[in-house]
Amino acid sequence: MSTSQIEVAGVLISPDHYIDGRRVGSPETFELRSPIDQRVLGVVSEGLEDHVEAAIESARAAFPAWSLLSAAERKVYLDRFADEIGKRADDFCRVESTDAGLLLSRMRHGVVPRAMLNIRWFANHALDLQNRPIDTEQAHHRVRHDPAGVVVIITPWNSPLLLSTWKLGPALAAGNTCILKPPEWAPLTCSLLADAAQAAGLPPGVLNIVQGTGSRAGAKLVGDPRIARVSFTGSVPTARRIAQAAGANLVPCSLELGGKSPFIVLEDADLDGAAATGALMYRNAGQVCLAGTRFLVHERVADAFVEKMRAHVERLVIGDPREEATEIGPIIHPRQLERVEGFVQRAVETGARVLWGGDRHAFGAQYFQPTMLTNVGQHDEIVQNEVFGPVLTLQTFSDDDSVVALANGTDYGLGGVCYGETDHAIAVADRVRTGFIWINSFGVRDLEAPFGGIKRSGIGREGGDWSFEFFCDVKDVVIPRKPFRASFSHR
Numbered sequence: 001m002s003t004s005q006i007e008v009a010g011v012l013i014s015p016d017h018y019i020d021g022r023r024v025g026s027p028e029t030f031e032l033r034s035p036i037d038q039r040v041l042g043v044v045s046e047g048l049e050d051h052v053e054a055a056i057e058s059a060r061a062a063f064p065a066w067s068l069l070s071a072a073e074r075k076v077y078l079d080r081f082a083d084e085i086g087k088r089a090d091d092f093c094r095v096e097s098t099d100a101g102l103l104l105s106r107m108r109h110g111v112v113p114r115a116m117l118n119i120r121w122f123a124n125h126a127l128d129l130q131n132r133p134i135d136t137e138q139a140h141h142r143v144r145h146d147p148a149g150v151v152v153i154i155t156p157w158n159s160p161l162l163l164s165t166w167k168l169g170p171a172l173a174a175g176n177t178c179i180l181k182p183p184e185w186a187p188l189t190c191s192l193l194a195d196a197a198q199a200a201g202l203p204p205g206v207l208n209i210v211q212g213t214g215s216r217a218g219a220k221l222v223g224d225p226r227i228a229r230v231s232f233t234g235s236v237p238t239a240r241r242i243a244q245a246a247g248a249n250l251v252p253c254s255l256e257l258g259g260k261s262p263f264i265v266l267e268d269a270d271l272d273g274a275a276a277t278g279a280l281m282y283r284n285a286g287q288v289c290l291a292g293t294r295f296l297v298h299e300r301v302a303d304a305f306v307e308k309m310r311a312h313v314e315r316l317v318i319g320d321p322r323e324e325a326t327e328i329g330p331i332i333h334p335r336q337l338e339r340v341e342g343f344v345q346r347a348v349e350t351g352a353r354v355l356w357g358g359d360r361h362a363f364g365a366q367y368f369q370p371t372m373l374t375n376v377g378q379h380d381e382i383v384q385n386e387v388f389g390p391v392l393t394l395q396t397f398s399d400d401d402s403v404v405a406l407a408n409g410t411d412y413g414l415g416g417v418c419y420g421e422t423d424h425a426i427a428v429a430d431r432v433r434t435g436f437i438w439i440n441s442f443g444v445r446d447l448e449a450p451f452g453g454i455k456r457s458g459i460g461r462e463g464g465d466w467s468f469e470f471f472c473d474v475k476d477v478v479i480p481r482k483p484f485r486a487s488f489s490h491r
Contacts, residue, residue: 006042008188009094009322015044017051017211018194020058021204024051030184030213035101035330035366036320044187047210047217055208056226059150059177062205067147067175071126074173077202078123082116084196085165092189094322096161100186101330101366102284103321107161115165121447122169122467129174129468140479145472147175149228152221154214154242155190156234157183157332158287158388164190167231170467172206176229179208181218185333187211214238225249229471232256233289235386236456243459254460254470256289256452258386259414262407263292264428266400266420267300270440274419275308277442278392279316282370285331286340286390292417292442294383294410295372296403299396306372306394310356313370318363330366331389340368340389347373347382355394378409386412404431414453417442435461 005012015032016023026045033040045051066074085092092115093107102111134141151171155163160183171178182190190209197207210217222230223245230246232239233256246253263281265274281291297305321329331337337360344358357371374394376383383393397403407416408431416437418425429437435453438444445451448464460470 008041009098011091011095011192013095013188013191014195015042015191015211017045017047017055018191018198018207018209019051019055020208021198024054026051032099032185032187034098035332036098036322036364038334038365041099041188044184044211047181047212047220049220051210051212052217052220052224055179055210056150056221056224058205058208059179060226062203063147063149063177066177066203066206069175071123071130071173071175074175075123075127077200078119078169078173080200081197081202082119084199085112085116085119085193088192088196092161092192095192096186096189097321099188100157100160101321101332102159103326103329105324105326106283111159111162115161117447118162118165118169122173125448125464126170126173126468129465129472137481139481142477142479144475144477145174145468146475148471148473149176150226151176151178151229151231151471152181152227153178154181154218154222154230154232154234155183157186158284158289160186161189161193163233164193166462167233168193168207170462171229171231171471174468174471176471177206177208179210179221181210181212181214181221184211184213218242219245222246222251223248225251227251230254231470234258239458252470254462255458256460256462257414257456257458258289258388258412259453259457260294260384260386260410260412261290261292261415261417261434262432263295263392264403264407264416264418264420264425264432265295265297265301265305266403266418266424266428267298268421268424269298269301269419271301271305271308273440275305275312277417277419278309279312280442281392282313282316282328282390285328285368286370286392287332287388289388290415290443292415293387293392294406295392295394296406297394297396298403299398302394302396306355309372313356313372316370318361318367318370328370328390330364331368332366334366336388337366337368340387340391343382343385343387343389344371344373344391347376347380350380352376352380352382352393357390378406384410400428400431404428407432411456412453413455414457
């Protein structure tokens, strides 16, 4: 059963699954609404047990031929895949802006070019992986990165296209076949990825896309013993369920789980630069896992910093993400908006003071004001738990030891920002327990560098060789330098 196409932002999109190179509908569907105005975009096929089974079998059947191709042969397919994304760049931009509420300007200038690069870069990097030599006095070692098998990729709603290609790039380049489970709140650009893959000539079964909820399609995928790897970006509670299901079959998981990252402003910081960067933490309505959401500001510069940042925040343009001038768009879903609002209300009830914002925004039903809360304690819910909305907290400190203690005082450890004189900032950053930290900057990302967190922020690293070490079975082929003679030695 196939569902007819739906039209979103002038783009025709299939709301069906993509399995074994063809569209497959479902007798069950779920409704999709735009976060901009809650307008119904259409109904999308729900992934049921039969769809999961078909996707797994299709990926298993495609694996032998795809995995036996050389990295150079796979690169030909993947370069065409990136080309097809580029050909439909405007479609990807308009659809994700409408479906997920991402800024159209950021989609055009950042997300789509990076999505193409995600595919191309990992295809190129795979060429350098095979047969890396290690020479010792005893032997010559040929280290191979062999594809693991069928990979399940589960991506979140805050940047579906970017994060899907970030995982698909290395998984496919390594020779795995993939099943992508898009976010149920924003699945449409993943559907466009299926069209791009088909147009690029990827063999049937190499990329399959099963839509639906995590509790149904997602749970069936991660709990299947035929799966070789699970790569997930999302929340801690969902990650626990995934890890438990995959762990029953000893299936390795890569888990990127968000954060509660510090934004440190030292006494010797460039306050103008720190304040301008601080306003960026509201990007994508604060729905960014790597944002610095806990502002830790030296007590001697706190008042001056607050006024400088307030000036930047007051100039932010809140509105329709499809408008070029807009800088902050909507919260993705009514449930998420209620969650964000609940965090703020409970914080205020327990003594937090609102420096700015603190309530819904008049532009539309799914909008929340950029918010900063102070007079918060280290053990308060608003400081300890991820809000995932445009809500920041501000605490002050008196010296380096105290700011390090505050920075490390949560169960998260994804990223961080540290503004100050460079050597001083580095010295503080080295003591912060986190997967990465930016010095006098934010959002600088290179594909060859590791990305990931510690503690509740995740398990594993993505990027460069780290992605391939996860998506591959690393094998050492050992060739002795001298003739080998078997013998037992007894002491």
